[in-house]
Amino acid sequence: MKRLGVVCVLAALCACTEQPSVAPRVERFAQLPDWSGIWVADGLEPGIDGFSMARMPAFLVVNPEAPWNEATTAKLQAELAKNPGLQVAPAAGWGYPLMMDGAPPLQFLITPEETVIFNTYRDLRHVYTDGRAHPPDEDRWATTWGDSVGRWEGDTLVIDTVSVREPNKYFGVVAWLSDQAHYSERLRRVSADRIEGEMTIEDPATLTRTWVIKLAYKRATGWDRLIHDSYANDRTGFDGQFYTIEPPTDPEPTQ
Amino acid sequence: MLLTPRGSRDAMQATGQKKGDSMYRAACLLVAATALIAGSALAHHSPVMFDQTKQVTLTGTVREFQWTNPHAYIQLLVKNEQGEEQEWNLEMGASLYLYNLGWRPSSVKPGDTLTVTIAPLRKGGNGGLVMKAVGADGKQIGRSAGAPQ
Numbered sequence: 001m002k003r004l005g006v007v008c009v010l011a012a013l014c015a016c017t018e019q020p021s022v023a024p025r026v027e028r029f030a031q032l033p034d035w036s037g038i039w040v041a042d043g044l045e046p047g048i049d050g051f052s053m054a055r056m057p058a059f060l061v062v063n064p065e066a067p068w069n070e071a072t073t074a075k076l077q078a079e080l081a082k083n084p085g086l087q088v089a090p091a092a093g094w095g096y097p098l099m100m101d102g103a104p105p106l107q108f109l110i111t112p113e114e115t116v117i118f119n120t121y122r123d124l125r126h127v128y129t130d131g132r133a134h135p136p137d138e139d140r141w142a143t144t145w146g147d148s149v150g151r152w153e154g155d156t157l158v159i160d161t162v163s164v165r166e167p168n169k170y171f172g173v174v175a176w177l178s179d180q181a182h183y184s185e186r187l188r189r190v191s192a193d194r195i196e197g198e199m200t201i202e203d204p205a206t207l208t209r210t211w212v213i214k215l216a217y218k219r220a221t222g223w224d225r226l227i228h229d230s231y232a233n234d235r236t237g238f239d240g241q242f243y244t245i246e247p248p249t250d251p252e253p254t255q
Numbered sequence: 256m257l258l259t260p261r262g263s264r265d266a267m268q269a270t271g272q273k274k275g276d277s278m279y280r281a282a283c284l285l286v287a288a289t290a291l292i293a294g295s296a297l298a299h300h301s302p303v304m305f306d307q308t309k310q311v312t313l314t315g316t317v318r319e320f321q322w323t324n325p326h327a328y329i330q331l332l333v334k335n336e337q338g339e340e341q342e343w344n345l346e347m348g349a350s351l352y353l354y355n356l357g358w359r360p361s362s363v364k365p366g367d368t369l370t371v372t373i374a375p376l377r378k379g380g381n382g383g384l385v386m387k388a389v390g391a392d393g394k395q396i397g398r399s400a401g402a403p404q
Contacts, residue, residue, distance in 0.1 A: 040355075047400040048356055049374070049384045050326065050348020051302045054401060085303065103352065120351050221403070222355030229350065233323035243304040245344040245382045248321065248330060 028112040033155045035108040035189055038226060039217035042194075046103045058101045058213045059175045061086070061168060065211075072176050072206040088172035092121070092231075095170040096145045096161070097183060097199065099123035100215060105223050108195075115150065115157060120226050127159050134162055142179040144170050156197075159185040178205035185215070193219035305374040305384040313343060314370040322360040324349045329385065331369060344382040345373060357397035367391065 043055040056063065061076060068076070079086065094102045104119035117125040127150040134140065134147050146164035150157055161183040167174040181203035189195045195217040202210050237244040315333035327347040332340050347353060350360075363369060368391040373383030388396045 045355065045400045046348055046352050047386070048347050048353055048358070048388070048397060049302075049386050050352055051384070052386075052400065105355070220355065222357060222398075223351075227351045227354060229324040231325050233321055233328070234325055235328065235344075235346075236326070239378070242376075242378055244378075245328075245346050245376070247344065248319065248328065 025112060032110050032112065032152070033189055035110055035195065038105045038107055038220040038223045039195060040105045040220045040223070041101050041103070042216040042218050044101065044103050045222075053103065057098060057103075058215075059098045059167070060173055061176050062173070063175075066175060067208045067211055068176070069206060069208045076176060083172075086168070086172040088169065091171045093123040093144075093170075094119070094121055095123065095167055095174065096125065096164055097201075098167060098171055098174045099125075099145075100185070100199065101213070105220050105226065106217065107226055118226075120228055122228060125161075127157070129157075134160070142166075146183070156186055156188040159183075159187070161185070175201075176206055177201065177203050180205050187215065302374075302384065304377055306377045307374045307384075309375055310386070311373050311375050311383060312370060313373065314368065315343070317363055317365055317367045317369050318342060319365060320360070320363040322350045322353075324351065327353055329363060329369070329371070329388075331371065333381075341381055345371060345385050346382070347385045353397065356400060362396050363388070 041057075044053050044057060046053055058065075061068075093099070094104060099106070099119055099121075100117075102119070104121050104123070106117060106119050109116040109118075113128065113130040115127040115129060117127065123145065125145055125148055127148040129150045129152060131151075132149060134149055140147060140163050142163045142165040144165055144167075146161045148159050148161040150159040152158070162181075163179065164177070164181060164183065165179055166177060168176050181201055183199060183201050185197060185199045187195055187197035195215075197215045199213045199215055200210050201207065201213070235246040235248065237246040313331060313333050315331040317329060318332050319328075319330040321328040321330070327350050329343075329345040329347065331343045331345055333343055335341050350358075353362075370389045371385050372387040373385055375383040390396055
């Protein structure tokens with residue numbers, strides 16, 4: 001009996017020091033929707049030329065539905081007069097919000113703590129769904145992809161994004177929004193092969209009213225994996241008027 | 256289909272904006288700029304360098320297929336009217352976009368006979384943007400965007 005008592009005490013001690021069960025997290029995983037796979041913005045699948053698409057990306061500054069205020073329109077006119085292509089230094093990606101309605105395919109990696117959204121150009125968003133808030137204003141600074149927090153309302157992912165550096169500074173033709181713009185997204189998988197939602201943008205500095213953009217993604221059929229690569233063979237030159245195709249740098253002579 | 260600011264003028268008129276209104280003029284200016292700059296958002300440079308109102312068909316022999324980012328390139332040897340072989344620099348989208356359309360690095364090999372439809376360089380010269388490629392068997396390589404797999 002004495003020995004049995006010792007065993008019971010030891011068993012109780014072991015139980016007290018045991019790591020918490022992983023079951024609750026697994027259960028939380030199981031409650032999350034399945035958005036696995038590769039998704040492409042509906043209508044933005046480019047042809048082999050890399051340019052042609054069925055529609056324009058919504059976040060271009062020239063989108064006629066963008067409610068630019070007079071000051072922004074005037075500023076844009078002045079810029080177009082001296083820089084008709086609105087060119088800035090070549091971007092290494094698409095940036096936010098353009099990545100959410102662009103040609104590069106997207107993947108949504110959903111965990112209980114965060115949803116990670118990324119594309120083939122390494123545009124990357126961490127959408128924290130663990131209940132945290134944005135950092136306080138004084139501890140936050142604008143970045144190309146901003147700061148995102150979110151929550152699940154049933155099977156709808158609700159995202160709140162702030163502190164996005166003026167998107168056109170990264171990609172010249174993109175919406176001329178200020179660092180103060182506030183972005184809200186609602187995304188939901190509406191069928192096996194389709195995610196739909198909308199983004200609303202509030203920016204009193206540049207917009208006359210809230211700008212609402214519909215978002216839609218269809219499951220990619222051609223991509224069976226996301227492919228990443230650097231700009232290892234950029235043959236684009238500039239002759240002072242137009243871009244050019246520079247000769248290949250291979251050893252064989254060219255005309 | 257190439258990017259165009261379709262419906263934009265109608266959309267402005269539908270919202271009550273009229274000619275003479277300063278915002279309308281500003282909006283028209285933006286719309287006029289759309290054709291120029293819209294394509295910039297689709298790649299790392301603007302397509303204005305290519306004359307997309309023209310289509311040129313070339314048949315030649317592949318010297319090299321560069322399966323690369325930010326663009327793939329075909330170096331195509333084409334005989335001119337004098338029968339002299341000239342090399343063309345033909346630009347395509349990034350390899351990752353070609354992959355989606357069924358292209359692979361092995362889709363085109365040196366020595367292959369290839370017929371391409373291109374938008375030529377606006378300033379002339381032996382270069383252009385590949386819109387379609389057909390192999391020696393007469394079949395289009397890959398699929399068109401939007402077409403089923």
